[in-house]
Amino acid sequence: MPELPEVEVLRRDLLTRMPKPSRIRRLQFLSPKLRTPLTLPKSLLKKPIVVTGIERRSKFLVFRLEEGVFVSHLGMSGYWRAETKRSEIKHDHVIIEWENGDLWVYNDPRRFGIFEFHPDLSEVKWFTQLGPEPFSDEFLAQPVIDKIRGSQRAIKSIIMDAKVMVGVGNIYASEALYKAGINPFKPGNRVSFESLRRLLVVIRNTLSKAIDGGGSSIRDYVHASGEKGKFQNEHLVYGRSGEKCTQCDSKIQSKKIQGRSTFWCRKCQR
């Protein structure tokens, strides 16, 4: 469900809600597994778990602990809910019970999400092959451009490939390509250097604006308060097939690229 902006908005939201002191009294797993098994080492059960921070890598949330980390992912349909009194909702899977009684509940109907403990970040296999973060300096550097220009795949598939860059999912890929004026089907090796340069800046700006707008709530995504994001109202092409392009008279097209719905304007994107 969520792409980088939605995870980042959630991360900031959770950080402001984290009780001080940040000690977990009890951690409950209500299902045997999400995408991967929900298990904890016995050593973790003996004393309160102390959370020292919440970070984001790619579309993953990283809960820093005094000893180790929790690595969490929302998959397609996951959300975190902050509450003071337990409300049982179908598909609740993980409950973090803080020492002050606050509850953080992870709910995920499709169970594509992840909640794992790792003694050390370095051994998290999800992170080993990731490309640069859109807000890092490396994002605009030559290696990213070389990777894109060295591929014959559709440019949309390339920017959604976490080995090339992280954070861009199906919504923001269409949005950024539209704003950059690049046809999503165009092979990476046929996009000009100048266009690519512009595209990278557009991706960064699009993600940044989406964070400012509280992310995009298409169906499932909500903040920890249950509140929806607002950025779906700013979508120029995603979910708008048949509607008029904002810059010309033609209608927004929709077609699949690698099984994912793709939206574009055939006049404005070449």
Place this chain on the structure above:
DNA sequence: CTTACCGCCTGTCGGC
């Protein structure tokens, strides 16, 4: 090596 497709899951929606 690169690339497209499949599977993992549940819920919802549109067509018949």
Place this chain on the structure above:
DNA sequence: TGCCGACAGGCGGTAA
């Protein structure tokens, strides 16, 4: 009304 297929913010494994 109900049934059935298509589809949904992700991601890795696999097979060609």
